[in-house]
Amino acid sequence: MTFDDIKASEIREKIFPMVLEEACRQWCDCLADAPERADGEGFAEFFFEIFEEKELEYAKQVYEMEAQEAVKTPKEKNR
Numbered sequence: 001m002t003f004d005d006i007k008a009s010e011i012r013e014k015i016f017p018m019v020l021e022e023a024c025r026q027w028c029d030c031l032a033d034a035p036e037r038a039d040g041e042g043f044a045e046f047f048f049e050i051f052e053e054k055e056l057e058y059a060k061q062v063y064e065m066e067a068q069e070a071v072k073t074p075k076e077k078n079r
Helices: 005-008 010-029 036-040 044-070
Strands: none
Touching: 005 010, 010 044
């Protein structure tokens, strides 16, 4: 997967921030056990691995949120 693959898909663009945060959390959680990660080298490859791993999970969450939003009445949307 590449950044171009993400830009080519509306749902991938929507989940990009969610996956980025997840990858950062996972990367930073391991810094104590893998201090060589402190320089950030390899993070991009790690990010794309996490994206492929989590894509369906996060896409499902986005679709569910959008479906819930679609059934709200206009008055509820303005809250």
